[in-house]
Amino acid sequence: MTVRAEAERNEIVRRTCKDHLRQYLDSDGEEGYVFRGAPILVLTTTGWRSGEKRSVPLMFGRDGADYLLVASLGGATENPYWYRNLEAHPEAEIQVKAERIPVRARTATAEERPRLWALMNEVYPTYEEYQERTAREIPIVILEPTPRSS
Numbered sequence: 143m144t145v146r147a148e149a150e151r152n153e154i155v156r157r158t159c160k161d162h163l164r165q166y167l168d169s170d171g172e173e174g175y176v177f178r179g180a181p182i183l184v185l186t187t188t189g190w191r192s193g194e195k196r197s198v199p200l201m202f203g204r205d206g207a208d209y210l211l212v213a214s215l216g217g218a219t220e221n222p223y224w225y226r227n228l229e230a231h232p233e234a235e236i237q238v239k240a241e242r243i244p245v246r247a248r249t250a251t252a253e254e255r256p257r258l259w260a261l262m263n264e265v266y267p268t269y270e271e272y273q274e275r276t277a278r279e280i281p282i283v284i285l286e287p288t289p290r291s292s
Contacts, residue, residue, distance in 0.1 A: 162199045171239030174199065180266045183209065184237040185285075187227035198224050202238075203265040205258060209236060209245065209285040212262050217275030225281060236285060245285040258282045 166174035166184055175182055180201040187196050203210040213225040228234060228247040236243050250258050259282060263269050273280050 159198055163197055166199055167197075167237075171237065175239055177201065178266070178268075181238075185211065185224055186235045186237070187224055188231040188234070190223075190226045190230035196224065196227060198222075200224070201266050202236075203258075203262050205261060205284070207287055209238075209243075209287075210258055210262055211283040211285065212266075212269050212272075213281040213283060214269055214272040217272035217280075219276055219278065221278070221281065225283065228283060233288075234285070244288045244290055246288050248284050248286070250282040250284055254284075255282055258284075 162174050162177065162182070163184065166182065171182075171184075177199075178201075181203075182199050183202045184197050184199050187198075188194070189196050200211050213221050215222040229249075232247045234245050234247055236245055259269075262282060269280070
């Protein structure tokens, strides 16, 4: 994919995510909870440079009590900004339908990744195509629920 084509695709994805986010938040997840057959949550991170709160709708899977995300960006050459945000500030919040859950993020280890990759490909089989599009290993993020601070 050319740099121009990737930039155009990323702009379409950005606009689609913005619309999806608004729909999800306005309805507490009653609208927009499922996209292309996969469940959606809203991840709110702290910007790695700005320090501002950033929210994005993302497909997710479950592994016990944990939530799983795939930092694919559609197979782009770079990791998505939300992943960079979590690397810098692993404390975040997710919204699953109307429920808000504080979480701590970490990237799956090399030992965990094969099992979790298979699990996430059951959720959304297109992830395998995304991996084929890029030379980078697409990270899997584990979101571990944390107690609410009072």
